Amino acid sequence: MSTAISPLAPKTYPKMPAIEGVRMATAEAGIKYKGRTDLLVMVFDPDTSVAGVFTRSLCPSAPVDFCRQNLPAGKARVLVVNSGNANAFTGQKGRAATSATGKAAAKAAACSEGDVFLASTGVIGEPLDAGIFSHLLEGLVKEAQPDKWAEAACAIMTTDTYHKIATVTAKLGDVDVTINGIAKGAGMIAPDMATMLSFIATDAPIAAPVLQALLAKGTGKTFNAVTVDSDTSTSDTLLLFATGAAAKRGAPVISDVKDPRLSSFKRALDKILKSLALQVVRDGEGARKQIEIRVEGAKSSRSAKRVALSIANSPLVKTAVAGEDANWGRVVMAVGKAGEPADRDRLSIWFGDHRLAHEGERDPSYSEEAISAYMTRDEIVIRADLGIGRGKATVWTCDLTKEYVAINGDYRS
Amino acid sequence: MSTAISPLAPKTYPKMPAIEGVRMATAEAGIKYKGRTDLLVMVFDPDTSVAGVFTRSLCPSAPVDFCRQNLPAGKARVLVVNSGNANAFTGQKGRAATSATGKAAAKAAACSEGDVFLASTGVIGEPLDAGIFSHLLEGLVKEAQPDKWAEAACAIMTTDTYHKIATVTAKLGDVDVTINGIAKGAGMIAPDMATMLSFIATDAPIAAPVLQALLAKGTGKTFNAVTVDSDTSTSDTLLLFATGAAAKRGAPVISDVKDPRLSSFKRALDKILKSLALQVVRDGEGARKQIEIRVEGAKSSRSAKRVALSIANSPLVKTAVAGEDANWGRVVMAVGKAGEPADRDRLSIWFGDHRLAHEGERDPSYSEEAISAYMTRDEIVIRADLGIGRGKATVWTCDLTKEYVAINGDYRS
The missing domain is CATH 3.60.70.12 (L-amino peptidase D-ALA esterase/amidase)
Known part of the structure; x- marks a missing residue:
């Protein structure tokens, strides 16, 4: 079991007041x-x-x-x-x-x-x-x-x-x-x-x-x-x-x-x-980065949340973030597999403020250098606009690292 | 990207005959x-x-x-x-x-x-x-x-x-x-x-x-x-x-x-x-073990397959197998989260021929030594009997290893 403190641990803790009763x-x-x-x-x-x-x-x-x-x-x-x-x-x-x-x-x-x-x-x-x-x-x-x-x-x-x-x-x-x-x-x-x-x-x-x-x-x-x-x-x-x-x-x-x-x-x-x-x-097991997934333009909020969770739970998205790789293709994959209404040709994807894909294609104007710098941060925001409605949802997850596997491959023993 | 050949690769290949046309x-x-x-x-x-x-x-x-x-x-x-x-x-x-x-x-x-x-x-x-x-x-x-x-x-x-x-x-x-x-x-x-x-x-x-x-x-x-x-x-x-x-x-x-x-x-x-x-x-990325999941006693075959996939897709089950840990508690968890009809008190779980849980409790008779030996094999069979119907299904997956994370954290670059 790992004992190293997550790099995402709070830098300071609040002083906790008493609660009467x-x-x-x-x-x-x-x-x-x-x-x-x-x-x-x-x-x-x-x-x-x-x-x-x-x-x-x-x-x-x-x-x-x-x-x-x-x-x-x-x-x-x-x-x-x-x-x-x-x-x-x-x-x-x-x-x-x-x-x-x-x-x-x-x-x-x-x-x-x-x-x-x-x-x-x-x-x-x-x-x-x-x-x-x-x-x-x-x-x-x-x-x-x-x-x-x-x-x-x-x-x-x-x-x-x-x-x-x-x-x-x-x-x-x-x-x-x-x-x-x-x-x-x-x-x-x-x-x-x-x-x-x-x-x-x-x-x-x-x-x-x-x-x-x-x-x-x-x-x-x-x-x-x-x-x-x-x-x-x-x-x-x-x-x-x-x-x-x-x-x-x-x-x-x-x-x-x-x-x-x-x-x-x-x-x-x-x-x-x-x-x-x-x-x-x-403090997710082995977490090195926090990932915020914002889905908007979905058919409904419920649909947006399902798509957001599909992205958040994708091992391929999570390992890519662990590797500091802005692999937006895997975000497309996760949108596609969610089973919710989506249209490839209206889909846009951002990592932070960097739009990597727009209306079904790679955004030709994005800077690989800028996005590489962004991916070294410890808080990553992935935004997907499905372009078909007004539903939106935000979910949070962490990256999937070798440490997760190490922690969970040897927990019971 | 890894180049090591999977330990589960075929030992021999068939000679492929021609197909006319x-x-x-x-x-x-x-x-x-x-x-x-x-x-x-x-x-x-x-x-x-x-x-x-x-x-x-x-x-x-x-x-x-x-x-x-x-x-x-x-x-x-x-x-x-x-x-x-x-x-x-x-x-x-x-x-x-x-x-x-x-x-x-x-x-x-x-x-x-x-x-x-x-x-x-x-x-x-x-x-x-x-x-x-x-x-x-x-x-x-x-x-x-x-x-x-x-x-x-x-x-x-x-x-x-x-x-x-x-x-x-x-x-x-x-x-x-x-x-x-x-x-x-x-x-x-x-x-x-x-x-x-x-x-x-x-x-x-x-x-x-x-x-x-x-x-x-x-x-x-x-x-x-x-x-x-x-x-x-x-x-x-x-x-x-x-x-x-x-x-x-x-x-x-x-x-x-x-x-x-x-x-x-x-x-x-x-x-x-x-x-x-x-x-x-x-040849799943990073795979070291093949896992066969057999679910029986489900309400229907469709339900059995959903439960089987819930087990097969659980990172915690897959990392446990990678760690050669017969962590049947995680199988219970995966049955529970599948959202299909199940009853904790009728659930039995086997790893290979070893029954680890029976009717909602750890099977007191199982041998930790025997199960540890079983888990070193490269083909693991997990069987769950839900005890409520006649539906059954079998699915296959592989374990989740650090190698999977390594391969997928650095694929695009």
Whole structure:
């Protein structure tokens, strides 16, 4: 497994403010990794509402099943996350593990089992022994502190080469509210979902159904618009918790998704979702370059997104970018194979501001020298105008390098 | 570009018999490559019928458009193939090149332009100057010989590390007929089509509509069941020519696809299609192992094939095999992401004869030692039983190695 930090890692990290009503603690439970934390407990004050979106895999992990069961009630008191074992495809044993963890967490946090949320990430198919860590939960709940966001982000990492955190503020009414989030990748990243795990919390007083609507909408252009390798995890989980503590400072309680006072919060939520999703892409296994794919002029937005994902998931496009080769012919190929309405003779393709192809032919005016210089950058934008409609979409991916193969050819052992 | 021959290359090549009515010649036209042949002319006697299947890309190459135009008449006299330039996404210039080549080929073979078939393979988007080679066609038609199958297969290679040929015989009535074929890969190989180029010829007297029906049916379980990297070429072309020369030796002329005398020919055609398709997979860029994916117990055959392709196209499954890691959890993931009916708790997975997972859990009885030994083989069979129906399908792919990334990161330059 590689330990070199991605060259696309953030140069600086934000200072994470506390979110009133949220406390965290981590531990070295020794589930798989040695000498690092692998267990996170996040504790929420009473009346915290929760929203979530999950993998669309038809073989989801046991914790995903567990969360889906508790989500409709919309209340959360404690989140338990372990890394090193995904508790996926573990059958009856997997359900036994989530049940035991759920019970232990409920006891530790003095709440009902319906207020517990769980996530696991790591190897698939190995039974997870909840006994390794369930006895730690009570102590962790007690010692949990509000200022542990970076520690929390570190404890949930697997092949991530850096921890992923983000914070934004928004106005709710006249009151400042905060949104903090953490995420982890790094392989098996594809819609839908695009992160394996991400947890976001805010002190805004927003009812669970509103939170759910905002989260579902926000993921479409963020977490569900990133792909590392087209492989969808069995465990992908994105949870958003709202403690409501800002109400004490005068923030209005929001119970209607159409409430106009939500506009600043919506923007801020979308921003943090995008930040975390891009941090995941930039830590894609073996990634050396971030690739933004913009498709426009498609028949519809849905069609544009399919074409964009076809480009983003093409191994030939991704290896070309790794090789710093502006191989726009492979973009044509990926447009063609998407199966969406397209017309070769109307297609134009740009790398950055350099138009390489126009209306079905190589653009005779482009400069090989300029484009070669552009391709050495670590953020590449590929734009394709299909020229047949007004649909557009943007997705993000990373290049496909030898390092990806090295990391994934020797993960389980 | 790599020049090491695939370890999966054939140990021996068959001796290719002549097909009466088919002659070939090759030349070094210098289109892109130096010091090797890059132009093939295949000449057919009058009354040769032809069938073809092509890429489903919506951005097909100019030669694909050209062939599609001539195919309905069902007659062929000459095939011209060049390597080094795909004449794809070349717009008006591309059409001018196919038109010029078509005219020159028709003149050289003294036939109508409607009897000409063309194929090009290589870089996309570079204009192809037909003037480089069109003047050679007349000489090539004159010097064409029946015993040039291996030479023909060599002239159409691009990143292939070995040439691909196959021959089979069949009975048509009481008469022996022969089918010969050549193919080239090696990247951008995915359904549908799965080869970039393949040309097959027989002396059997079979009418074009029958030939077309046999070819379309035969590709489903062969060329359209292999994938190297999920990328579909703009140029994929499979043509089947029948000279009918065996009629002189008493072979019955077949004009009905339901003719029972076709059974031996059908089997032989399927066999040569499978042989060529697997040769393409085994020369997948960077391939070190052939992977056969068998999915059974699916809701339908169509569903089984989708699941099989989801497994075959998963970078995580392919890198695991490259790393000789029986990572069946990634097979679960790929089943889950296929979006087809599946039930985690009924899923069983084998690598070779080793059952690793059964009814939603790791099979406790499998031997890590035995499976590790199995994974060192160069032909790996992954079998998944979904346990919910009777649909089944088999597809073939290869592993994903660092060499694939190296080859494709530096192809255009």
